[in-house]
Amino acid sequence: MDVQLTNNLKEIENMLGSRMLDYEEKLKKASTETNSSHPDLSSLSREFSELKCFVWQTLSRLKIQIEMLCLGLDRHETAMRHKVLLFHGIPEKPNENLHYVLYSIISNQLKLTDLSKDSLKVCHRLGSAQGKTRPVLVRFFETEHR
Secondary structure (H helix, E strand, C coil), X not given: CHHHHHHHHHHHHHHHHHXXXXXXXXXHHHHHHCCCCCHHHHHHHHHXXXXXXXXXXXXXXXXXXXXXXXXXXXXXXXXXXXXXXXXXXXXXXXXXXXXXXXXXXXXXXXXXXXXXXXXXXXXXXXXXXXXXXXXXXXXXXXXXXX
């Protein structure tokens, strides 16, 4: 997603840059063809320079905001993974109750009896069934349970 935002911002930057360059060339051409000391043309040229500076400052601030948003999103996703464990090698059965299967593995095979069934928030298999045993994602209510 952040790549798409960055690409869109670059496209806007390129478009604005090319249009400003075209407009600047037209301004220069108009100033050489007419009297360069014409008051309307000089004020128009000054206003265009101010607008150009404003646009580039705005684009640079937008870039910074996008970078900050991407960093924040990455941190949020990382924090959400703190409560997750992946279990591999658990055989798949039709109509399986993963909560029960995972709880029995945790309590019987791993000998972690202090964990209750309510500690498991989400249990589901990752990916689509393609003949291989799919890993099971388990999200706990508390990081300490993980």
